Amino acid sequence: MRAELRALTDAGHRELEVDLAGVDLLDSTAIGVLLGALRRARLAGGDLRITALEPSVAALFGLLGLHPVFATAGSAAPCGAGS
Amino acid sequence: MNGTPPSSRVVVLEIPPRHDYLAVARRFVAAAANIEARLEAEQVSNLQVAVSEACTNAINAHEAAGVSDAIAIRCAVDAARVEVVISDHGGGFDPAAVVPLPEPSDPRRLDFESGLGIRLMRALTDRLEINSSSWGTVVHVVMLARAGSC
Numbered sequence: 001m002r003a004e005l006r007a008l009t010d011a012g013h014r015e016l017e018v019d020l021a022g023v024d025l026l027d028s029t030a031i032g033v034l035l036g037a038l039r040r041a042r043l044a045g046g047d048l049r050i051t052a053l054e055p056s057v058a059a060l061f062g063l064l065g066l067h068p069v070f071a072t073a074g075s076a077a078p079c080g081a082g083s
Numbered sequence: 084m085n086g087t088p089p090s091s092r093v094v095v096l097e098i099p100p101r102h103d104y105l106a107v108a109r110r111f112v113a114a115a116a117n118i119e120a121r122l123e124a125e126q127v128s129n130l131q132v133a134v135s136e137a138c139t140n141a142i143n144a145h146e147a148a149g150v151s152d153a154i155a156i157r158c159a160v161d162a163a164r165v166e167v168v169i170s171d172h173g174g175g176f177d178p179a180a181v182v183p184l185p186e187p188s189d190p191r192r193l194d195f196e197s198g199l200g201i202r203l204m205r206a207l208t209d210r211l212e213i214n215s216s217s218w219g220t221v222v223h224v225v226m227l228a229r230a231g232s233c
Contacts, residue, residue, distance in 0.1 A: 028136055028199035039193035056128060063206040064199060065184070069192055 001030060005037035014046025021052035026060060038070065047071060091161045092119060097153035098138070100145035100171075108138045108156055115158040116165045121228040129207040130165060130226045136200040137169040137222040144173020144220065165226045172219040 008016060016037060020026070038048040049071040053061070061067055096111045098104040109131040116127050134156065141154045150172050157168040184202065185191045205211045210225035 025132070025135075027132070027139060028203050029139060031199055032195075035193055035195065042193070060132070060203065064202065 002033045002036075005033065006040075009037060009040040009044065012044075014041055014044040016041050016046070016048040017051060018048065019051050020054065020057060022054070024054045024056045026057045028064075031060070031064065031066070034070070088159075088161060091159040091164075091166070094158045094160070096156045096158075098156065100142045100151065100154055100173075102139070102142055105135050105138055105142075109135050111156065112158060112165075112167060115160050116226070119160050119162055120165045120226075121162055122165060122226055123229060126226050126229070130167070130224070133204045133207045133211075133224050134167050134169065136204050137167075137224065140200055140222075141169055141171035141173060141220065144171055144176070148172075148174040150174075163228050167224050169222045169224075170219065175215040175217050175220055177215065 005016065005018075018034065018037075034048070034050070041048045051072070053072055058067075058072075061070070061072075094111075094115045096108065098108055112134045113127050113131050116122050116130060122130070138154060138156065144150075145152065145154065152172050155168075155170045157170070159166040159168075182195075182198065184195055184199075201211075201213070204222070204224060208224045209227045210223075212223040214221045214223075
């Protein structure tokens with residue numbers, strides 16, 4: 001993920017969207033990668049948005065105080081709900 | 084922290100210092116916790132994340148020190164608690180040197196890509212103790228069964 005996000009920002013992409021649907025475990029290393037990509041995007045005048053946060057990952061973001069840091073949209077519905 | 088209560092069952096796992104073994108460590112801790120401890124599902128999940136963070140730091144320390152020894156994960160389980168001790172031989176660090184994070188509204192917050200693991204461990208568990216020296220680090224986490232769960 002680190003390499004792919006770096007390649008996108010190095011290629012000049014400033015508006016990034018990371019879809020975390022189905023990702024129910026995100027460790028601090030991965031969160032750090034997202035922070036780094038967010039920083040590079042904002043330095044270039046853009047932003048990084050995270051979509052489809054699973055509840056477990058949303059809880060980790062909350063523990064680290066990251067909800068005000070990242071633009072997020074559309075947490076995933078619980079498995080089976082509405083399907 | 085105090086010694087392991089005599090009623091606890093002890094299970095030990097050793098993993099190679101490789102990141103692809105983190106999943107093994109997470110499954111091991113969850114399996115041990117679900118045998119006897121009256122932890123809620125969320126607590127088991129939090130414990131898995133905390134142990135994974137500790138093991139990640141241990142693996143990184145072994146890589147940095149060029150050490151190929153196994154990392155030991157010791158679970159002591161009873162109905163009231165799960166205690167996990169993660170021991171490495173990676174050369175140690177200074178837990179007191181972990182810098183406090185800036186507030187989320189502070190633009191400098193984006194500069195902190197690393198160092199989130201310890202904060203996460205502390206937030207996810209009921210007790211955390213880290214002892215580190217030049218020969219390695221021992222991380223001790225405890226998750227307590229909630230009142231009414233036993």
